[in-house]
Amino acid sequence: MIEAIEATFIQLISGIAWGQWLAAGFLLVLGIFLGTMLARSVGRLVESRTSRHHQVLIRRLVFYVIFVLFAIAALREAGFSLEVVLGAAGILTVAIGFASQTSASNIISGLFLVMERPFEIGDVIEADATIGEVVAIDLLSVKLRTPDNLYVRIPNETLIKTRVVNRSRFPIRRIDLVIGIAYAEDVERVRDLLLGLAETNPHCLEEPRPFVLVTGFGPSSVDLQFSFWVAREDFLEGKGGMMVAIKKALDGAGIEIPFPHTSVYAGSHSEPFRIQLVGSEQQQEKELPDVDNKT
Amino acid sequence: MTEQTESQREGVWAHPYQLASGQTQQHQLGHTRVWITLLDLEWQVREEKLDIHSDPLHWQETLGHTVPSADIPVQRFVRMDDQGIVRFNPAMGCRPTVIRPFQPLTIPAGGRCLLYVGTSLWMKVCVGDGQTELTEIPLAVPSMTWLGRNTMEGELCYASSTFGRLALEAVPKRPWRAVTPVTIINRREQALLLERFSLPTPLLALYRNERGQLWTPGVTVECETDMNSASLNIEQSVPACAGQCQLVAPPREKLAKGRRLVRAFDRMFG
Numbered sequence: 249m250i251e252a253i254e255a256t257f258i259q260l261i262s263g264i265a266w267g268q269w270l271a272a273g274f275l276l277v278l279g280i281f282l283g284t285m286l287a288r289s290v291g292r293l294v295e296s297r298t299s300r301h302h303q304v305l306i307r308r309l310v311f312y313v314i315f316v317l318f319a320i321a322a323l324r325e326a327g328f329s330l331e332v333v334l335g336a337a338g339i340l341t342v343a344i345g346f347a348s349q350t351s352a353s354n355i356i357s358g359l360f361l362v363m364e365r366p367f368e369i370g371d372v373i374e375a376d377a378t379i380g381e382v383v384a385i386d387l388l389s390v391k392l393r394t395p396d397n398l399y400v401r402i403p404n405e406t407l408i409k410t411r412v413v414n415r416s417r418f419p420i421r422r423i424d425l426v427i428g429i430a431y432a433e434d435v436e437r438v439r440d441l442l443l444g445l446a447e448t449n450p451h452c453l454e455e456p457r458p459f460v461l462v463t464g465f466g467p468s469s470v471d472l473q474f475s476f477w478v479a480r481e482d483f484l485e486g487k488g489g490m491m492v493a494i495k496k497a498l499d500g501a502g503i504e505i506p507f508p509h510t511s512v513y514a515g516s517h518s519e520p521f522r523i524q525l526v527g528s529e530q531q532q533e534k535e536l537p538d539v540d541n542k543t
Numbered sequence: 544m545t546e547q548t549e550s551q552r553e554g555v556w557a558h559p560y561q562l563a564s565g566q567t568q569q570h571q572l573g574h575t576r577v578w579i580t581l582l583d584l585e586w587q588v589r590e591e592k593l594d595i596h597s598d599p600l601h602w603q604e605t606l607g608h609t610v611p612s613a614d615i616p617v618q619r620f621v622r623m624d625d626q627g628i629v630r631f632n633p634a635m636g637c638r639p640t641v642i643r644p645f646q647p648l649t650i651p652a653g654g655r656c657l658l659y660v661g662t663s664l665w666m667k668v669c670v671g672d673g674q675t676e677l678t679e680i681p682l683a684v685p686s687m688t689w690l691g692r693n694t695m696e697g698e699l700c701y702a703s704s705t706f707g708r709l710a711l712e713a714v715p716k717r718p719w720r721a722v723t724p725v726t727i728i729n730r731r732e733q734a735l736l737l738e739r740f741s742l743p744t745p746l747l748a749l750y751r752n753e754r755g756q757l758w759t760p761g762v763t764v765e766c767e768t769d770m771n772s773a774s775l776n777i778e779q780s781v782p783a784c785a786g787q788c789q790l791v792a793p794p795r796e797k798l799a800k801g802r803r804l805v806r807a808f809d810r811m812f813g
Contacts, residue, residue, distance in 0.1 A: 419699060420689055454688040454702045455641075479687060479699055 265327070272326035279318020287311040301368035301385070350405070354388040357404035361385065366407075367414045374413040376406055415480075420453060422477050423487050427494060428469030430504040435462060435470060438503055445493050446476045451486035453477040469506045554602035554631070554718070556751060557791045562627045567610050570631070571603040572666070573682030573719035578611055579668065581627050586620040588668055590680050602718040618678055625671030633757055633792050634665040634679065635721065635744040636701050641688050642725070645706040648737045650729040656737075658707035658727065661720040662744055664757065667792075682719040690741050700741055711784060721749055721757040724782050728765045735766055743775065745795040750781045750788035758785040 291307040298306070323333055344352075362385065367373045372381050373392070378400050380392030390407055392400040415421075429438050439460040446458035458476035465471070474494070478486035498505055554570055562568060562581040570577045574595060580587040589611055642660050650656050663683040669676050683704060691697015707725065708714045714722055723742060729735040747759040760778040767774070781788045 418695055419697075420694060450684055450686060452686075453699075454686060456689060456694060477689065477694075 268326055272322040275318050275322035275325055279315045279322070282318070283311040283314035286314055299368055300370050304369055304385070305362070350403075351388060354404045357408040358385070358387050358389075360408060361390070361404055366412055367417075371414055371416040374415060376402055376410050378402065379415075419480055420456075420477050421480055421483055422456075422475055423483070423490070425474045425487075425490065425494070426463070427472045427474055427498075428466060428506060429472065429498075430506045431465075431470060433470070433503050435472070437501075438472065438498070441497055441501060441503075442472075442474045442494065445490065445497055446474075449476075449486070449490060449493065451478050451482040451489065453479070468508045552604045552606075554604035555755065556633050556718075556757070557630055559628045559630055562606075562629060564627070565608060567607055568629070569603075569605040569607070569611075570666075571599070573599060573663065573717070574684060575666075575680060575682050577666065577668075577680060578615075579629055580610055581629075582622075584622055586622060586629075586670060586677060588618045588620070588678055588680075589615045590618075591615050592684060598715055598717060599719075600717065620670075620677045623671065623675065625675070628671055630669045630674060632667040632669055632674070633721070633749050634667050635747050635749065635759065635792075635795060636662065636665065636685065637745055637795055638699060638701050639690070639741045640701045640703050640744045641690055641739050642703045642707045642742050643739045644737055645708065648709075650727060650735045650737060652729060652732050652734055655726060655728040656709065658709060658725045659711050659714040660703070660707045660723045660725055660742060661705045661714050661717070662703055662723065662742065664719050664721055664749075690739075698741075701744070703742075716756050718755065718757075721747075721759050722785075723747065723759040724761040724784075726761060726763045728763065730765060730767045740764065743777075746777055746797075748790060748794045749792040750785065751791045752781075752786040752788045754786070756785070757791070758782075758788060 287307040287310040290310045291303050294303055294306055320330065324330065367382055369382050369385060372379065375390075375392075378392060378394060380394040380398075380400055382390060383393050383399075384391040389401045389403050392402060394400055427438075427442075429435070442460050443458060446452045447454075452458060453476070456477050458474070461473045461475070463471045463473045476486075476490070495505075554572060560568060562579070564581055564583050567578055567580040570579075571593075574593050576591045576593055578587075578589040580589075587610075591611070640662050642658075642662075644658065648656065663681070663685065666680045666682055667676050668678050668680070686702045686704070688700055688702040689697050690700050705715065705720070711722075716722065725740075725742065727735075727737065727740070742762065747762070750758045750760075752758060758781045760780060761782050763776045763778070765774050765776070
């Protein structure tokens with residue numbers, strides 16, 4: 249019995265064309281190796297001429313083309329006919345497509361993202377309540393690095409569906425600051441003071457011109473909007489620096505920045521209103537006055 | 544630090560100053576004060592912005608053994624084979640500079656005008672005979688502006704603190720500013736209202752005349768059909784009115800072939 253199994257096993261092993269399989273495996277490994285090497289050198293070649301985004305795209309494309317070519321050669325070597333493989337792949341795609349709708353949708357969304365190019369690698373975007381720098385645009389998802397250094401993965405499908413704000417698309421940005429001043433203050437004087445601050449601040453651009461708008465009369469303050477432009481990379485410094493400068497300048501000029509006031513009166517300090525009831529004497533006797541019965 | 548007699552002189556661009564270990568050289572130029580200290584193993588560079596609203600006329604250079612207070616931030620550089628030689632080379636701004644005439648100026652159809660423009664310089668601290676650059680210091684606080692058709696297309700530029708002048712005498716000559724003659728030719732059939740224009744400062748070399756003033760080669764802007772199609776030409780040498788000149792600093796960027804039109808077509812006038 250054991251001898252029979254052994255004989256069958258030996259027959260099975262000797263039946264496999266080891267040489268062909270080894271050659272196919274070698275071709276696959278060679279494909280991966282050559283693809284990586286070539287992608288790397290092409291990436292280096294285009295490094296100085298293109299953006300990081302395009303460089304990554306070109307590298308991926310080179311790698312996949314080389315790998316697919318070698319994979320086809322490997323299948324041939326292993327004795328598969330390409331037509332059969334493609335046919336099987338077609339059936340398999342339908343089956344897999346039904347089974348993994350999410351992945352397929354993400355892949356297609358990814359393709360649209362690459363074509364539409366709403367953002368590139370290195371841009372700071374705001375999507376799905378997350379702000380971060382795009383570190384990778386992959387087949388299924390986009391990876392972000394948030395300012396507090398978290399790695400966030402957002403599926404491509406979500407990016408296609410939701411509103412995405414690209415904060416790095418244009419080289420300059422406007423900062424709008426809302427400032428409330430007391431009703432007693434001279435609005436024109438405050439406007440001149442704020443525009444003077446914009447003129448002296450090195451981050452603030454001369455053009456487009458900064459401006460001050462009165463946006464409303466709030467419950468405890470006159471609300472002003474102070475808008476000025478900065479270079480994209482100076483946004484944080486420009487905003488923070490200007491806030492400090494405004495506080496200093498308004499304090500220096502004796503201009504009040506009011507905060508909501510609430511006055512609470514304790515009952516014992518205020519005399520109650522005097523109420524006199526007018527009506528028949530009977531009623532007066534029945535209903536005692538609530539507040540003051542001395543009158 | 545021990546105090547020693549300090550000598551005050553007028554500073555000179557690109558002059559090889561010889562320092563001994565322990566010495567500090569102080570320069571007051573433009574709106575900046577700079578201290579260069581040579582120690583046995585390192586160079587120290589300190590810089591302070593001066594809050595002055597006037598235009599300082601002179602470049603004061605003082606040599607001594609006193610270092611400024613510790614509040615002023617210091618940059619340290621490891622010494623190499625430099626024999627204690629330090630040079631201060633001038634450099635034009637690394638971005639284009641937007642210039643305005645004193646009041647908007649109209650150039651009639653077929654007319655031309657010559658404007659003289661003063662732009663603030665940067666100081667490059669270079670050591671040794673090989674002129675190894677240590678750092679670069681702006682001599683006036685550069686203010687930025689945007690030049691373009693809208694807020695999407697355009698270019699970040701420096702805003703010039705001085706105006707373009709029609710008369711050369713009206714341009715204030717300072718050791719921390721360079722003078723550029725700009726010729727604007729209006730070849731259109733309509734008049735050209737000149738409110739502001741962009742001077743390609745990174746493409747300009749710097750020359751010094753015998754009076755110690757810095758000049759750049761002349762720039763010619765020809766406006767042919769509409770405001771956005773102007774062609775730019777930078778002359779090879781400085782104009783005759785500058786006098787006998789010698790080159791002190793090459794341009795930051797070389798004007799690449801084919802780039803000339805692109806730049807000019809892009810945004811010459813705001």
